[in-house]
Amino acid sequence: MITEGTAMADMEQRERARLFEGLNPQPGDSLLAIIGMVRRDPRPDKIDLGVGVYRDAAGNTPILRAVKKAERILNETQETKAYLGGEGDVRFVELMKDMVFGAGASSDPRIVGLQTPGGCGALRLGAELIRTANPNARIFVGQPTWPNHVPLIGSAGVGLVEHPYYDCEGRRVLFDEMMAALETARAGDLVLLHGCCHNPAGADLNADQWQAVADLVARRGLIPFIDMAYQGLGHGLEEDAAGARLVIAAADQALVAHSNDKNFGVYRDRVGSLHVKAADESQAQTVYSNLMVIARTIWSMPPDHGAAVVRIILDTPELAADWHAELAEMCARIRSLRARIAGFDPRLAYINEQNGMFSILPIGGAAVADLREKEGIYMANSGRFNVAGLSDDNVERFARAVVARLPENL
Template identity: 50%
Template sequence: MTLRNQAFAGLEPQQPDGLLALIAQCRADPRPDKVDVGVGVYRGEAGGTPVMRAVKAAEAALVAGQASKSYLGAEGDERFARLVWQLVSGEERFGERRFGLQTPGGTGALRVGAELMACARPGARIWLGEPTWPNHEPIFSGAGLEVRTHPYFDATTGGIAFDAMISALSDARQGDVLLLHGCCHNPTGTQFSREQWRALSALCNERGVVPFIDLAYQGLGDGMEEDAWGTRLILDTVPDVLLAYSCDKNFAMYRDRVGALFVQAGSAAMLNLAKANALTIARRLWSMPPDHGAAVVGTILDDPDLRAAWQDELTGMRQRLQTVREKLAAAHPVLALVAQQRGLFSRLPIAPDAVAAVRRTHGIYMPDDGRINIAGLNQANLDHFVEGVLPHLIAGRDASNCNSRRSQEIPA
């Protein structure tokens, strides 16, 4: 080896992305009855991810009327940010303590917010629930925040281990950041109750913790207003707040990467400081954000007819997800908890070896942790899915019950 071909010799090998490998396996499977519940995108009853009608109409309007493809500036499309802010907060204007910044998807918003907090609070820690999405930890640790975790999911109840979460957060320090899923965004399909949101608001205020809300599925849980309730409570009651928003899911614009970061500060002076730093970070990361997706969303939200059409179609998507949940829950009591959850995802109590078994015997593709995309199920494949997973779920439940009884036995 000569000196001229060692430029990358210091790189460490990387583990392949497990979900991408799963996608490749599924595509290569020739079985016509295979079921893909791994990829996290909305799918209609026919199995495809359609372009929403309002999106098509807005794109046509842009093609006909857009006068320039010039740069937007580091802040992005201000009209888009203002209109999305209305969806989130219900308010027309930011006010003197808030600003919005267009980003490439919710992921871009998370990264800018993470770097902003790392600059503002050197040594700050961020608390992530377990489980969360695989990209969360590397986003925040890569930005320089120390990652801490707290319990989140209670596999026994299919809900949130809230008492354990609050107990773990008693170790949170002033200036720490707490990542919160705004609604049905967690891979388990669970979401906080209003009482729990109030408790989280109180905790942030008492301990000086900065909430960072990841709101990526507004409208796909219980409705646009219902899904924003917890976020609005936090904005109304906690002085310093970060909010990452994604339009990729509720506008079904996954490949266009449409997002925004919103920052709320305790004073106008602090906001100006945060804004200047956030813009500097965005300029360093991607210079100027892409225009097309944000322009489409802005066009829809600015036009009453397109907005109404989008909301109607989003309602239909949400209702389909809930219908699938109810049918799946009705198949057997071991699946009943699925109906209590919301959004695209649920997490089944199924072991990794059982996941591999149903992949082999029934062509059912899901990650090893049992997380499933509800939208991957439909009238044509739901029975096949239940047939494949149910024996393993029942066996797992029975084994768990047996172990529980043994642990409670008192020796003679």
């Protein structure tokens, strides 16, 4: 006998069964798919240039000496795993202010910041702040850009305006086209800028171009949103921040998403921060209160371990010195790899003029697929490859395989 209660239960069960029927299958992340392809390839000499991690001369992604030492200190001295609060490690945030904005920035009342789960967390928190402050906000995004920029920022509801930045075939920054696009921006619009070591192109603005962008930002009342994910891996910590600091100084308001995953080698610990420069101290405190509320709704409390390790390193002179030495070694190795690749063929000379972990090869998807199938060399379909993924033993094999597939008319 079916009672009213049984019928109601059956209806609720059917409703639950239909909950996910409205979902459509989603395409997988193409870069993450490369990880799976590499794992399934049994060839011992395969080369993985897809995932963006630094590898040493032997092809390993090491834990830095300073990180190991700081972790031991943390393990021996940490007395609790209680929550730190929504802002995260306050001292870490202060240290990151100085690293990003320059010495003494931690005392600037116009700049507020929070610890975030990596650079991705910082980008999303910034996007949510923008949408909260102005639901009609637009952000100008140069193309190509890191593939996750668009979903991270756009899915928060911020309008995206794409503009040219880099010509993959011509292997050059399209600076005039970029500036012409930014001239169409309205006061209060944002512009997304790679602080250094452009991903995926490796092609950064030079000093004069950064100054021109700073002048335009000031003249048109634009708000820079700077993604600083590779500070120290281009030419050095101060050198890599110089252009971004010009633009920030020229703007009344600015946002900076910063990551330590790469320059401290703490990828899986997800160490980042978002800093916002406001027009004055009062506005900065309003911004901070909004950041705290938004962060509470996304991750509530950021993870502690990685940020604590970074803080210990920077607050311990001998560890800080060791980290600076290791970072300089990583930077020098990347520059050496770029020079070696560029030396194999004049058509690759542009690679030595670029910075950071990534560059884009002027080859098509068919050539990328051929490199995977015949050579066991894996990279993104766009030809974007991780320079720092090469070992000393395989860089020559990689370069020769690429040269054999370069268009003759480059």
